[in-house]
Amino acid sequence: MLGEMMGDSLTITSIMKFANRVFADTQIVSVTGENPRHRTTFGKAFARAGKLANALAKLGCAQGDRIATLAWNDYRHFELYYGISCAGFVCHTINPRLFAEQIIYIANHAEDQWLFVDPDFVPIVEQVQDQLTHVRGYILLCDEANMPQTSLVNAMCYEAIIADEPTEYDWPELDENSASSLCYTSGTTGNPKGVLYSHRSTVLHSMAANATVALSPDEVLLPVVPMFHVNAWGMVYSAAATGTKLVFPGPKMGDGETLSALINEEKVSFALGVPTVWLALVDYLDQSGSTVESLCKVLVGGAACPLSLMKAMDRYNVWMHVVWGMTEMSPLGTYNDLLPWMHELPEEEQYQYRLKAGRLIYGVEMRIVDETGNELAWDGKTSGRLLVRGPWVCKSYYKVKESDAHLPDGWFDTGDVATIDRYGYMQITDRTKDVIKSGGEWISSIDVENAAMGHPDVAEAAVIGVPHPKWTERPLLVVVKRPGSAPDKKDLLNFLIGKIAKWWIPEDCVFVEEIPHTATGKVSKKDLREQFSDYRY
Numbered sequence: 241m242l243g244e245m246m247g248d249s250l251t252i253t254s255i256m257k258f259a260n261r262v263f264a265d266t267q268i269v270s271v272t273g274e275n276p277r278h279r280t281t282f283g284k285a286f287a288r289a290g291k292l293a294n295a296l297a298k299l300g301c302a303q304g305d306r307i308a309t310l311a312w313n314d315y316r317h318f319e320l321y322y323g324i325s326c327a328g329f330v331c332h333t334i335n336p337r338l339f340a341e342q343i344i345y346i347a348n349h350a351e352d353q354w355l356f357v358d359p360d361f362v363p364i365v366e367q368v369q370d371q372l373t374h375v376r377g378y379i380l381l382c383d384e385a386n387m388p389q390t391s392l393v394n395a396m397c398y399e400a401i402i403a404d405e406p407t408e409y410d411w412p413e414l415d416e417n418s419a420s421s422l423c424y425t426s427g428t429t430g431n432p433k434g435v436l437y438s439h440r441s442t443v444l445h446s447m448a449a450n451a452t453v454a455l456s457p458d459e460v461l462l463p464v465v466p467m468f469h470v471n472a473w474g475m476v477y478s479a480a481a482t483g484t485k486l487v488f489p490g491p492k493m494g495d496g497e498t499l500s501a502l503i504n505e506e507k508v509s510f511a512l513g514v515p516t517v518w519l520a521l522v523d524y525l526d527q528s529g530s531t532v533e534s535l536c537k538v539l540v541g542g543a544a545c546p547l548s549l550m551k552a553m554d555r556y557n558v559w560m561h562v563v564w565g566m567t568e569m570s571p572l573g574t575y576n577d578l579l580p581w582m583h584e585l586p587e588e589e590q591y592q593y594r595l596k597a598g599r600l601i602y603g604v605e606m607r608i609v610d611e612t613g614n615e616l617a618w619d620g621k622t623s624g625r626l627l628v629r630g631p632w633v634c635k636s637y638y639k640v641k642e643s644d645a646h647l648p649d650g651w652f653d654t655g656d657v658a659t660i661d662r663y664g665y666m667q668i669t670d671r672t673k674d675v676i677k678s679g680g681e682w683i684s685s686i687d688v689e690n691a692a693m694g695h696p697d698v699a700e701a702a703v704i705g706v707p708h709p710k711w712t713e714r715p716l717l718v719v720v721k722r723p724g725s726a727p728d729k730k731d732l733l734n735f736l737i738g739k740i741a742k743w744w745i746p747e748d749c750v751f752v753e754e755i756p757h758t759a760t761g762k763v764s765k766k767d768l769r770e771q772f773s774d775y776r777y
């Protein structure tokens with residue numbers, strides 16, 4: 241027997257219309273290249289999204305066309321998110337930190353028709369424009385007074401093209417399964433792969449995120465995760481659905497001083513970002529003696545959160561919730577919150593739970609399996625390949641046949657290696673391709689890195705496996721020193737004793753000026769392994 245409830249489509253348009261009705265006065269504050277504090281509201285931004293949709297129609301865009309953005313987190317990018325997707329086009333966010341060849345590859349693979357570009361990224365696009373096969377023109381995200389001199393062919397000004405358009409737009413009734421947005425994984429192996437989100441997956445993800453993190457009109461949200469990577473963890477939709485004030489840092493994402501000023505001036509209560517961002521904030525607070533009184537909650541993810549960082553944020557009364565996910569998962573999969581009884585544990589034991597990636601959020605299923613696909617126990621010790629499934633997990637990549645997407649039995653292989661404890665707390669121990677296998681046993685490079693990061697003289701640490709005549713592979717610790725410090729190799733390795741299993745402790749440590757990173761700010765183990773390919777134990 242079927243239920244008798246209404247089957248309205250779950251579309252981003254429904255979020256926009258709802259927020260426009262209920263939360264039109266909710267503020268959006270942005271840092272932009274033109275203005276250190278631009279202020280608008282949801283209502284005004286959606287009206288401009290309507291103007292944008294009219295302008296796109298005039299440019300000849302057809303349903304399903306991919307329209308790309310290379311932009312910071314600000315109100316114009318917010319307008320593009322809604323204007324493009326709700327008009328029935330696909331908003332393709334491009335990460336401007338990618339290498340030129342990768343930008344060319346993904347813009348051509350996606351067959352992007354128009355590129356909306358922040359003036360900061362014009363030089364990057366000028367370099368590659370000759371090789372973009374489908375782009376018909378470039379719209380620069382600024383007003384006419386700030387239009388840069390550019391060699392971009394068919395360059396237009398955003399404010400000029402929307403100026404005379406009406407705010408009303410006849411938003412189409414979209415099938416909830418139609419594509420809304422596109423984001424490519426950084427492709428540490430092979431070419432980047434496109435993850436094509438649907439309206440339905442986006443709405444469901446945003447509802448689940450809201451149920452998990454409890455955004456509300458009483459909160460002020462600072463997304464420091466870029467809108468050019470996995471839709472700023474979906475929070476731009478969640479904020480609209482809950483009437484949460486948005487504070488966008490624009491080009492100042494890694495700048496501790498600006499972040500601190502934004503938090504204090506705008507009374508930010510809730511923020512999200514990768515560990516690097518919070519390291520920059522803590523450094524600034526420590527040096528300047530400033531505080532961040534309004535900030536209560538931070539979601540940290542994208543990479544493991546070092547214990548030292550969590551402790552530092554605790555000193556400023558900011559509770560860090562670790563989250564885990566990936567581009568292919570829209571991105572949220574798990575969220576870390578302690579169970580009531582865990583708050584009674586001694587502090588160090590609480591940290592052991594708090595540092596894990598957390599528990600599943602409703603809608604996602606996960607399992608860990610061994611090399612032959614057998615499911616492993618949730619005992620907190622046994623580690624295996626992490627598989628997931630759910631309505632906001634991708635089932636295939638854009639223009640890649642479903643059968644080629646490596647989905648064993650309908651599960652998505654995350655490429656992560658993890659343990660899950662009996663309370664359901666998952667912990668990432670490695671990436672499959674970064675795993676160090678020593679004497680037949682796995683060493684968690686993440687655990688070794690985190691232990692090393694706890695040393696006061698260590699600014700950044702990474703661990704890779706290098707060949708070893710007896711053990712096949714042994715870990716090598718690579719360290720960037722804190723400026724002005726002179727750590728001793730032996731002391732540093734001795735510091736790890738008691739913090740990780742004895743046989744995990746690397747035999748050697750090398751100091752480098754810099755550790756290579758990917759476009760999403762993660763340590764590039766592939767480049768690091770290349771750098772140390774001649775190293776021998």
Ligand code: ADP
Nearest residue numbers: 425426541542543544563564565566567668760
């Ligand atoms: P990319 O596409 O550049 O790899 P993603 O953001 O999709 O970027 O990266 C997802 C990966 O990041 C995960 O598979 C995992 O390895 C890592 N990751 C994300 N969150 C965490 C976390 N909390 N702890 C450890 N690793 C994490």
